[in-house]
Amino acid sequence: MYALVDVNNMYASCERVMNPRLLGRPLVVLSSNDGACIARSDEAKALGIEMAQPWFEVRHLERTAGLVALSANFELYADMSSRVMAILGRYAPRQEVYSIDESFLHWEGVRGDLIATAREMRATVIQETGLPCCVGLAWTKTLAKLANHVAKSAERKPGSYPRHLAQFCHLGRLSEVELQTIFAATDVGNIWGVGRRIRERLVTGGVKTVLDFVRADTASIRRQFSVVLEKTLLELRGTSCLDIDDAPASRQQILVSRSFGKSVTTLEGIVEAVSEFASRAAERLRAQASVAGAVNVFFTTSPFREHDRQHSLNFVVPLPQHTADSRLLVAAAVNGVRRHFRPGFNYAKAGAMLMDLQDAKDANRQAELDLFSQAAGDEPAARARDRSALMQAMDGLNHRFGRDSVRIGSAAVVSNGGEVRSWSVKQERRTPRYTTRWDEIAVVRA
DNA sequence: TCTGGGGTCCTAGGACCC
DNA sequence: TCTGGGGTCCTAGGACCC
Numbered sequence: 007m008y009a010l011v012d013v014n015n016m017y018a019s020c021e022r023v024m025n026p027r028l029l030g031r032p033l034v035v036l037s038s039n040d041g042a043c044i045a046r047s048d049e050a051k052a053l054g055i056e057m058a059q060p061w062f063e064v065r066h067l068e069r070t071a072g073l074v075a076l077s078a079n080f081e082l083y084a085d086m087s088s089r090v091m092a093i094l095g096r097y098a099p100r101q102e103v104y105s106i107d108e109s110f111l112h113w114e115g116v117r118g119d120l121i122a123t124a125r126e127m128r129a130t131v132i133q134e135t136g137l138p139c140c141v142g143l144a145w146t147k148t149l150a151k152l153a154n155h156v157a158k159s160a161e162r163k164p165g166s167y168p169r170h171l172a173q174f175c176h177l178g179r180l181s182e183v184e185l186q187t188i189f190a191a192t193d194v195g196n197i198w199g200v201g202r203r204i205r206e207r208l209v210t211g212g213v214k215t216v217l218d219f220v221r222a223d224t225a226s227i228r229r230q231f232s233v234v235l236e237k238t239l240l241e242l243r244g245t246s247c248l249d250i251d252d253a254p255a256s257r258q259q260i261l262v263s264r265s266f267g268k269s270v271t272t273l274e275g276i277v278e279a280v281s282e283f284a285s286r287a288a289e290r291l292r293a294q295a296s297v298a299g300a301v302n303v304f305f306t307t308s309p310f311r312e313h314d315r316q317h318s319l320n321f322v323v324p325l326p327q328h329t330a331d332s333r334l335l336v337a338a339a340v341n342g343v344r345r346h347f348r349p350g351f352n353y354a355k356a357g358a359m360l361m362d363l364q365d366a367k368d369a370n371r372q373a374e375l376d377l378f379s380q381a382a383g384d385e386p387a388a389r390a391r392d393r394s395a396l397m398q399a400m401d402g403l404n405h406r407f408g409r410d411s412v413r414i415g416s417a418a419v420v421s422n423g424g425e426v427r428s429w430s431v432k433q434e435r436r437t438p439r440y441t442t443r444w445d446e447i448a449v450v451r452a
Numbered sequence: 453t454c455t456g457g458g459g460t461c462c463t464a465g466g467a468c469c470c
Numbered sequence: 471t472c473t474g475g476g477g478t479c480c481t482a483g484g485a486c487c488c
């Protein structure tokens with residue numbers, strides 16, 4: 007039996023835990039640069055604010071509807087998430103942390119009352135973190151996702167589903183008739199794995215609800231769409247095709263990209279930003295004990311500025327040998343920028359992606375075994391150890407004294423007088439990082 | 453003025469090999 | 471006249487997820 011546990015409006019709920027005055031008010035959390043709404047409280051949804059809607063389009067609601075908008079405080083959300091996940095992990099033998107606000111749980115051959123377990127689990131999460139969640143239970147992961155959708159909707163949208171399914175929905179406990187009623191009342195686009203495009207094609211073919219979909223022919227779904235969608239269909243019929251992934255493999259690519267707070271026109275501006283992104287990516291690379299074989303760099307103008315001349319650059323810089331050394335990765339990225347940069351454009355966004363990742367241990371062993379590597383000009387093992395020790399020291403200092411205490415020279419360009427870097431993201435409404443910074447810790451007054 | 457930032461998987465087609 | 475078949479690897483693009 008699978009459960010899918012999902013924190014309600016995660017980001018908005020985290021802000022409310024730290025500032026209860028936000029309870030009951032329409033609240034949105036904004037993406038970097040305060041550009042678009044990436045999370046909404048129920049009250050904000052009721053105002054008609056859409057996911058990813060640009061902030062400037064809804065900004066007037068601040069005055070007219072008491073809307074509150076906050077810049078995303080990802081450090082807070084990540085910390086709250088890890089607390090929630092740790093609690094959920096206590097309730098099931100296997101857990102897959104699926105995203106910052108969702109977790110699959112798996113019980114094999116359990117007979118007990120899982121709804122009772124779910125109730126206790128939800129109460130514990132609320133008690134220990136203040137965050138509300140909903141639980142969907144079913145025989146497969148795709149059905150558990152659907153059950154979770156029902157649990158959420160039954161709680162928040164009166165009339166959508168039977169009220170007794172609010173917060174906890176166990177599809178395995180429903181009669182065939184009840185199940186079909188729910189399937190018939192659910193748009194096919196709410197299925198996990200059916201996005202906008204596939205939904206359009208399904209609806210055009212007359213498949214509008216989950217019920218229509220489960221009655222479709224597997225072979226023709228496979229033919230017209232893909233094996234992926236065929237699996238989705240089988241899962242909805244109760245045949246488990248997706249196993250719980252409780253030992254996630256390390257990432258196959260690491261991307262750091264940002265839109266700029268204001269556009270960048272100069273080579274030095276792009277160099278500065280790309281250095282910073284490559285440097286951040288390298289930190290994550292070392293955190294998962296990998297090495298990279300190439301750096302993919304891109305920078306581009308904004309398609310939304312229709313009067314600007316548009317230009318995008320995207321290139322891959324291969325490395326002579328795999329590495330996790332920030333200095334080498336940043337240097338490769340910067341050299342690429344210097345070679346490819348074209349002036350005369352208002353660049354709006356850039357990114358650095360580390361590719362061709364390998365396990366650092368495997369890469370080392372490979373290098374030691376390769377009798378020809380030194381003859382070919384690769385560095386001796388001793389030097390490689392020095393590199394790794396230096397990076398470890400850098401990561402250690404940054405962990406202890408705060409991000410950017412030590413960093414790579416070319417990424418450290420800061421304008422005189424403490425002025426922010428030209429490309430820096432705009433974040434005017436960020437709340438304190440209450441749980442991860444001593445100097446921003448929450449203060450409680452009696 | 454102002455439009456997010458990460459990821460994954462699958463497929464098709466071309467190069468190349470035997 | 472007639473020009474194989476099976477395999478791998480790589481890349482680009484498209485779909486999805488949160």
